[in-house]
Amino acid sequence: MRSVRAYLLWSILILGIFLLVYFSDQSNFPLTIGTFSLSFFAYVLIYLTRNDLSLKYWEYLAFIAFLIPIFSTPTLSPDFYRFLWDGELTTLGIHPYAYTPDQIMELDLVKGNSYMQELYSNITELSRRHYSPYPTINQVYFIIPAWLTDSILPALIIMRMLILATMIIGYRFIKKLLVQTSIQPTKALLLLFNPFLIVEVMDNLHFEGVMMAWLVIGIYYLFNQQWIKASFFWGIAVAVKLTPLILLPALLRYLKLKRTIIVYLLISFFSVAITMIMLWPSYASNVFRSIRLYFNNFEFNSSILQFFEWIIEPFTEYGPIVFAGPITVVLGTIGILIIAWRKPIDSPIQVLIRFMWIYVVYLLFATTVHPWYIILPLIFSLFSTNRGVLAWSFLIMLSYGFYHWEGKWVSNLLVSLEYLLLAVCLLFGKKIDHQLKKFSKRFSA
Numbered sequence: 381m382r383s384v385r386a387y388l389l390w391s392i393l394i395l396g397i398f399l400l401v402y403f404s405d406q407s408n409f410p411l412t413i414g415t416f417s418l419s420f421f422a423y424v425l426i427y428l429t430r431n432d433l434s435l436k437y438w439e440y441l442a443f444i445a446f447l448i449p450i451f452s453t454p455t456l457s458p459d460f461y462r463f464l465w466d467g468e469l470t471t472l473g474i475h476p477y478a479y480t481p482d483q484i485m486e487l488d489l490v491k492g493n494s495y496m497q498e499l500y501s502n503i504t505e506l507s508r509r510h511y512s513p514y515p516t517i518n519q520v521y522f523i524i525p526a527w528l529t530d531s532i533l534p535a536l537i538i539m540r541m542l543i544l545a546t547m548i549i550g551y552r553f554i555k556k557l558l559v560q561t562s563i564q565p566t567k568a569l570l571l572l573f574n575p576f577l578i579v580e581v582m583d584n585l586h587f588e589g590v591m592m593a594w595l596v597i598g599i600y601y602l603f604n605q606q607w608i609k610a611s612f613f614w615g616i617a618v619a620v621k622l623t624p625l626i627l628l629p630a631l632l633r634y635l636k637l638k639r640t641i642i643v644y645l646l647i648s649f650f651s652v653a654i655t656m657i658m659l660w661p662s663y664a665s666n667v668f669r670s671i672r673l674y675f676n677n678f679e680f681n682s683s684i685l686q687f688f689e690w691i692i693e694p695f696t697e698y699g700p701i702v703f704a705g706p707i708t709v710v711l712g713t714i715g716i717l718i719i720a721w722r723k724p725i726d727s728p729i730q731v732l733i734r735f736m737w738i739y740v741v742y743l744l745f746a747t748t749v750h751p752w753y754i755i756l757p758l759i760f761s762l763f764s765t766n767r768g769v770l771a772w773s774f775l776i777m778l779s780y781g782f783y784h785w786e787g788k789w790v791s792n793l794l795v796s797l798e799y800l801l802l803a804v805c806l807l808f809g810k811k812i813d814h815q816l817k818k819f820s821k822r823f824s825a
Contacts, residue, residue: 382432389429390441393422397448397575401583405455409784412456413777419575420774426573428820430566442572446547449583450540453533456780457584461502464535466512467522468496476519477663481508495530511666516658517594517619518587540582543590547581550593553600558762560603561729567762576773577755586752591620592759602631603728607643615650623756625651626742629720630734681749681779683799684708686792705747712745729763736760736769740806751776766809767816772802 396419404411430438454460466476472489479487481503490496500508514522521542525535551572555565571577581589598613617624628647632640659667679685679701688704696703719737739757743749754772761769778798782791805812 382429385429386426386432386438389422389426390445393419393426393573393575394445394448396420396422397445397578400575400579401449401452401455406780406783409781412780416575416579416774416777423573423575424816425823427569428816429823430569430820435566435569438566438569439572442569445573446544446578446582449578450537451533452583453536454584456579457586458502458504460536460539460585461499462507462512463514463518463522463539463585464526464532465496465499465503466514466519467524467526467535468499468530470519470523471526475660475663476512476514476522477659477666480511498532510670511663513667513670515619515621515667516655517590517616519658521587521590536585539585543581543585543587546590546593550589550596553593553596554759554762556600557596557603557728557732560600561727561732561763563729563763570762570770571759574758574770574773576751576777577758580752580755584752586750586755587620588752588755591617591624592755594620595624595756596759599732602643603731607639607646611643611646612650614647615654618647618651619654623739623742626716627735627738629717630725630731630738633721633723633734634725634731679747681751681776681782681795681798682708682747683749683795684711684745685747686795701747708745708747712742715741715745732760732763736764736766740769749776749779751779764809765813766806767812768802768806768809771805771809771812775801775805 396415396417400412400415400419404415426438433441462481465481469476469484472493474484474487474489481500484490484496485500521539524542525538528538529535551568554571555568558565558567577589580586594613595617598610598615598617601607601610601613614624628644631643635643685701685704685708688707689700692700692703716738719734719741725731725734736757739754739760743753743757746753754769754776757769758773761767775798778794781794785791
């Protein structure tokens, strides 16, 4: 009977994911949050009843769940069109950082290319006007589908398989880290069946999942004192996205000073070397211009920033972000350094927990918090008894409501609700974990 219960819960999870990725979109928030809630409910019950099947069988079922979005065209995020665009440019002999899409469309080389016309018509207007911000490792994942096909859906399938293969490798190292920190490997189910990860990485094709895989490999080798391997894979993660750099201050409290400096230098070397494979000096200013635009002008689902904007707005004629932005950057940096340095780190598990809180502070003070940004703290939360970040992987889906309702007051209400509940979940995260354990024993009885 237990196996029947397990397969029933798995079927409910898959049903919710299937409905979300194939029938929902940004303009249909009720369907998005409804189907996601159904999947998340099944996911929690799967974890509570994880002893119904062996870990190996659960892993097989998780693999099938990750394949559900394989034939979908993402409707919650249009970023993938720019991914395919960049890859196609490279196969045409055009450097992806050399021109904006608007400039490219003026070239004779692409004027008669129907596939490029299709991609261009679906790229957002803001992205059309700016250079690609996606670094070297991302470009590799873009180029391979472009070499193999000139059709959107086949290209998406190929890219998804590349991402899935990378995540499978990363998952093996996550299990190794769990064993190394004396945590039951079944804890990995908190990650494997989370519909948030399936939707944001496999459906929406966000590369935080790829960054996660390379970073955990680097962390594993770091704990095993294989410094060159650790730095190399950490450098790959940085060449996907820069945010793993914010974790480096914590290493100063785990390693000796001389060893920390060596690791810093090695990570810097590999990060720069890998990035420079595509980011040639002649195009660096183009990429930095796009990155600067993102940090200076874009704001989405922020929490503490909005609080400071609300305070500052009555006292300035300019946009409050001009003043609130630098304040949150300074306070966030101070918060990260306090967490990183407040006391020595004596074990690998303390390092991983410290990494989780560093990411949480970083995102709380950030100007932009897209749902997929919390994948990294979600990974590290496996090693903590605080389940606040796990709850955030559900609450952050409220941000998709911003696209459904145009009124700013609705967005403010959703942000307030998300972060109010998140604060409660972070404060009482250990109690949530305790209750989960109690429920798990009850279901297993």
